[in-house]
Amino acid sequence: MTAVVPQTPWQERYLALRERLLAEYRAIPPGTPVRLAKQTSNLFRPRDASAAPGLDVAAFDGVLHVDPVTRTAEVLGMTTYEHLVDATLPYGLMPLCVPQLRTITLGGAVTGLGIESASFRNGTPHESVLEMDILTGDGEILTVTGAADDPHRDLFYGFPNSYGSLGYALRLKIELEPTKPYVLLRHVRFATASAMAEAFSHIARGRMFEDRRVDFLDGTVFAPDEQYLTIGSMVDELPSGMTPSDYTGMGIYYRSIASRTIDALTIHDYLWRWDTDWFWCSRAFGAQKPGVRRLWPKSKLRSDVYWKLVALERKYDLSNRVARRRGRPVREAVVQDIEVPVDRLAEFLDFFHREVGIEPIWVCPLQQRDPQARWPLYEFDPSVLYVNVGFWSTVALPEGVDPGEGRVNRRIEQVVTDLDGRKSLYSTAFYDREAFWSIYGGQDYIGLKENYDPQGRLKDLYAKVVERK
Ligand SMILES: Cc1cc2nc3c(=O)[nH]c(=O)nc-3n(C[C@H](O)[C@H](O)[C@H](O)COP(=O)(O)OP(=O)(O)OC[C@H]3O[C@@H](n4cnc5c(N)ncnc54)[C@H](O)[C@@H]3O)c2cc1C
Structure with missing residues (x-):
């Protein structure tokens, strides 16, 4: 285990948490599979009910420290992006890529794959991680970085898309970037997909649109001849006469895209614009019908609420x-x-x-x-x-x-x-095994698994993803 000498209260708190988790890990009989026991999930592949003991990681949801000078945050591995953003926005900072569902966790997005409208300039969440502590399948906690002299840099680079099959991220140090209070949105319609694709290339390259810097870029396709790019620019003030919209109650964000050409949201509401209606998926539950929506508690217009309803539906x-x-x-x-x-x-x-x-x-x-x-x-x-x-x-x-x-x-x-x-x-x-491993780094994965989970305490990626074990 890497030795960490606590110097600050947040480091002490973190070391106590990880000692407790290690004790839990060690209490699991050797050779028995290990899994996470988490309260929330955004996975969409049902898994066979597992009898494997679950590590209780509920205490690993929290931000340990935000440093506004270095623009970095020290974050526990199971921290939801909702909690992460709540901790950074008061400093006028946010993670470089904020996946749009509130309960996606930092560790989940780094070991899976996160994408959002800043990804054309900032890539995916794992690309702004500076350092991680990973509890490996072997029961060691390793601090890994991308540095050339780090003996475990292969784990740092092999962790994204391993979906918890090599180890669990317990602490991550991430980069942050400055925000502004509002996001000004332009919704631009395209009659063909190829015209939209051309605009994506053009805007992503120049990072400007109508004389404004482009901070965010995504799009919505309603029909082959009706698609929109939504171009977002962070601003300190809105143009005169304009107030931010609210799509957290009766208004529905995705419908506004086709009905308005310009709009504005607070940065907070922009980051969660897709969560309120789980993009558009809330319509399956009637939540977009005015009569139902009026009665639906505002606090329950959230993707994790719909996710639970879908999980029940799928189970039966x-x-x-x-x-x-x-x-x-x-x-x-x-x-x-x-x-x-x-x-x-x-x-x-x-x-x-x-x-x-x-x-x-x-x-x-x-x-x-x-x-x-x-x-x-x-x-x-x-x-x-x-x-x-x-x-x-x-x-x-x-x-x-x-x-x-x-x-x-x-x-x-x-x-x-x-x-x-x-x-x-x-x-x-x-995918069959051969096709799967030819796409998802099979040769590298074999080496990583041998190094960091030699006894196979964690299910391997193919078993988790395709065989749903
Ligand atoms: C409808 C839908 C839309 C989505 N849209 C987007 C999107 O727009 N943008 C986007 O970025 N993502 C999106 N996702 C995908 C989501 O980011 C991934 O499923 C992500 O892995 C979920 O993370 P989670 O924190 O909820 O993890 P979980 O669902 O709890 O776990 C995911 C996997 O990661 C492992 N894991 C969890 N935490 C850790 C950890 N700390 N260390 C190591 N392994 C861990 C678990 O064992 C599990 O195998 C979408 C998913 C759905 C269902």
């Missing part, structure tokens, strides 16, 4: 049971985020409209921040701008097709691979 397969009884088509869940190079975006969307037909669709550009870095389990070409495409719904299947086959999801996997893209692993995946 309620919709498909009713559909079968009524002789209606059963439906396959198609909940995925994928990335393709920007110049393949139009091809992907053409395929998607034609064969899948889910709308709306979220689109968000991203580019690797450090061109020299190599993140072996999820490799981007640093010279290429990618576009993340997110779609979260169900598709009706022809009679006799079992949703468990993953027919639509498999087709999407194939098309994404053909277009030099890749998909995030927070949801279902159907």
